[in-house]
Ligand code: SRM
């Protein structure tokens with residue numbers, strides 16, 4: 001890992017993501033879900049529920065968490081950890097928005 | 109010692125404050141020369157809004173008058189914009205040819221309004237809001253009346269809008285984001301603010317994207333066109349969408365400039381003899397747009413100009429909106445997040461909303477609306493990082509509540525005199541409620557409402573009434589007996605539905621505010637419920653919130669275990685044709701759909717479709733006349749039929765035809781839970797009508813209407829609603845029943861559970877015996893169908909919600925962790 005360097009890659013405009021919604025970014029075989037919160041933070045996690053791989057990008061977003069569309073696990077968008085009684089976690093990726101542009105940290 | 113020469117470029121609020129400090133610290137160190145592009149002395153820019161609204165005059169807001177400059181020996185060049193700095197010769201020169209030399213130079217050029225590069229931006233009547241000249245132009249325009257459009261629902265835009273309204277103009281605010289002042293306020297406070305502006309007669313359009321400013325032939329503003337094609341007529345357009353630090357001069361001079369002029373902690377630019385402060389600077393990657401930080405900078409420069417070594421380390425800012433009668437305060441970071449806790453206080457009746465965000469027992473953010481007197485107190489603790497754990501429970505009530513014994517709320521109610529009014533709407537006082545509880549043996553809130561009317565109207569005194577019941581009945585009263593919708597509220601579904609109507613609540617933030625939700629955004633349980641209630645109650649006015657819908661309803665297809673989707677088109681009453689089947693076969697081939705199945709609902713399911721392919725699949729199906737089967741909806745699903753009198757030797761009526769009529773009449777309607785119908789041609793019941801939500805059994809004498817069956821998680825035969833003679837009646841009664849259920853059902857409550865709760869007799873009485881009620885239900889259903897019967901697939905084929913169906917970007921890089 002340490003030979004790689006992390007760069008911010010622009011993936012589009014903030015307005016392309018609905019408030020309290022998500023868009024997907026394909027990265028090779030992996031899909032990353034990029035969420036936009038009520039106060040315009042962007043948070044990114046792998047689009048794969050720790051329970052049974054449900055597409056988290058399709059869930060309902062609330063309180064910086066997403067409820068998985070398949071069996072209602074609630075996953076924190078910040079830590080990737082399942083909330084409440086459920087256990088498991090999903091990968092989290094650094095993401096940010098600046099002046100309406102959304103960036104994702106990728107290693108090159 | 110000879111005096112040094114200090115030259116200041118720009119005469120705004122920041123350098124004004126700096127000079128005050130300088131003259132206090134060391135009055136005789138510098139000969140000061142100021143160049144100002146504006147033709148006037150220093151005034152308080154913050155107070156332009158009261159000047160615009162007419163509450164103050166220019167004279168009232170002057171900070172330094174001509175005498176002040178004279179007294180301090182300052183040379184002030186008015187209307188003199190500096191156009192060049194010669195760092196070698198240490199001189200500055202203005203556009204009108206004045207040159208001055210300096211030992212130390214301070215650049216304080218402030219910022220300039222951002223102009224959106226729209227077609228028509230140069231028309232006469234397109235204004236900005238930055239200085240007194242702008243205000244004067246607006247005041248001239250206001251004299252001739254007409255409409256003003258303000259682009260931008262931030263601090264400046266709203267102040268401009270309120271001012272122009274007070275000057276008698278019609279005003280429309282266009283704001284790109286869903287809620288006003290979204291950078292300072294969370295959606296709940298943004299909603300309250302919008303409601304207040306609307307109350308003042310200012311039109312607010314959120315999510316409004318301007319497309320073009322329209323002009324007359326002689327180059328004057330005539331109106332604006334939005335992206336959605338709407339045209340709004342107006343005589344002026346005020347752009348208040350943001351500011352940009354004014355850095356042209358510094359850039360041309362060769363100083364380091366990024367977004368703003370870069371300064372170090374000692375407020376020096378990349379040239380040690382040149383300082384800079386105010387909105388034009390960038391310090392530690394931050395540019396500021398409020399005066400508080402600038403004042404801190406001013407102190408630092410004044411000290412450093414007189415031999416000190418002060419440093420500026422950045423500021424935390426708080427915002428207040430200065431519109432008379434609107435109390436609003438926001439500070440710090442109020443985003444939600446891991447390890448953060450929020451304390452929310454809502455008082456729907458008084459229009460108060462307060463939210464504190466805590467982390468590690470310290471306030472990190474505050475939003476106050478309606479009552480802001482504690483803003484500075486919270487802000488002070490925020491800045492100091494005060495540990496608030498000891499006063500946590502009473503913190504939100506403000507400074508006045510700290511220290512003394514917190515009064516137990518039930519004891520407080522018990523201590524009220526008998527003639528204290530509890531319910532304002534119905535004028536019910538405490539004595540009457542207590543007497544009713546004792547004499548009539550009332551034990552539930554609903555009983556108290558029925559007998560006294562207390563809390564039966566707007567409901568805001570419910571809490572008081574409950575406390576009074578606790579005080580009177582002790583443990584015999586358990587207010588928790590009503591099951592709340594979810595953890596975000598103490599209201600039950602019934603309460604929420606009742607209050608939405610009584611209070612005329614028409615948005616999710618409105619419900620959450622007025623009904624005092626304890627979370628800021630609700631959860632995956634309450635949001636879909638609220639969305640349904642609002643769609644049902646305000647079909648023409650409510651804008652469906654797709655982010656509050658479960659994925660299937662959001663994209664109009666059923667999600668499958670592997671993240672693909674299934675597509676089920678309508679086959680009206682289960683009938684199909686070779687043309688339809690051929691179209692399905694073609695779609696299956698074209699999109700390599702892995703599975704095709706006959707459903708239990710008499711139609712065909714195509715399973716395993718990739719999300720990206722959905723619009724294509726729908727487009728092809730749409731060409732063959734198919735619409736969505738809504739197999740995903742809490743809404744009308746299928747109407748199963750049997751072949752009936754058309755073919756069957758026992759058929760008594762045209763069950764297929766009636767089924768198709770019902771489906772065509774009712775498709776698209778949203779219901780509390782899914783709604784499935786069936787029509788059988790005779791009591792042999794081949795369409796299984798007697799286990800459906802609503803079923804019809806055709807008989808020789810007419811149509812027997814059934815309802816409240818179940819054949820899923822529970823199994824239950826239907827109940828008979830009644831017998832009607834004609835097909836028209838059958839349709840009318842079924843539709844009325846469906847509407848009654850729509851208006852009363854709890855979200856996710858199937859019709860059999862609703863019927864059990866309401867009582868079968870009550871339903872029979874209203875639908876079969878009360879013609880007026882039935883007609884009312886029927887009419888309301890028909891009205892709502894005007895808005896509901898839009899095929900969601902064809903809408904999406906023509907581009908709606910495009911973002912749902914394709915990735916935002918694609919890479920083949922590794923993602924960092
Ligand atoms: C496709 C189908 C099975 C089939 O292959 O035949 C089906 C498939 C599903 N049913 Fe069903 N039900 C199907 C007919 C039925 C029937 C029979 C009927 O409608 O006559 C019933 C019993 C009657 C009833 O509705 O109660 C039925 C009772 C359920 C239930 C239990 C509901 C209940 O309140 O008891 C669920 C679970 C739920 O809704 O929470 C359910 C849920 C589901 C879901 C939506 C599960 C889910 O949430 O993903 C399945 C979606 C599959 C998909 O993507 O298409 N399905 N389901 C049938 C589609 C009918 C259609 O054309 O629209």
Ligand SMILES: Cc1cc2nc3c(=O)[nH]c(=O)nc-3n(C[C@H](O)[C@H](O)[C@H](O)COP(=O)(O)OP(=O)(O)OC[C@H]3O[C@@H](n4cnc5c(N)ncnc54)[C@H](O)[C@@H]3O)c2cc1C
Nearest residue numbers: 118120121122144145153189190217218386387397398399
């Ligand atoms: C309507 C309105 C309401 C506001 N309300 C609030 C509020 O409630 N709270 C708050 O904290 N802040 C508020 N602000 C922001 C606040 O006014 C600014 O932060 C503050 O005025 C910035 O001070 P400054 O000295 O950096 O710049 P300015 O006050 O903008 O002064 C810059 C001056 O430099 C002049 N200038 C520019 N270039 C040159 C040049 N080359 N040569 C000579 N002169 C030049 C300009 O003409 C201008 O007069 C408000 C602003 C406006 C417009």
Ligand code: SF4
Nearest residue numbers: 668669707708820821
């Ligand atoms: S019975 Fe219905 S919900 Fe259960 S597996 Fe079959 S289709 Fe899915």
Ligand code: FES
Nearest residue numbers: 049052054068071
């Ligand atoms: S796959 Fe996400 S909850 Fe089951």
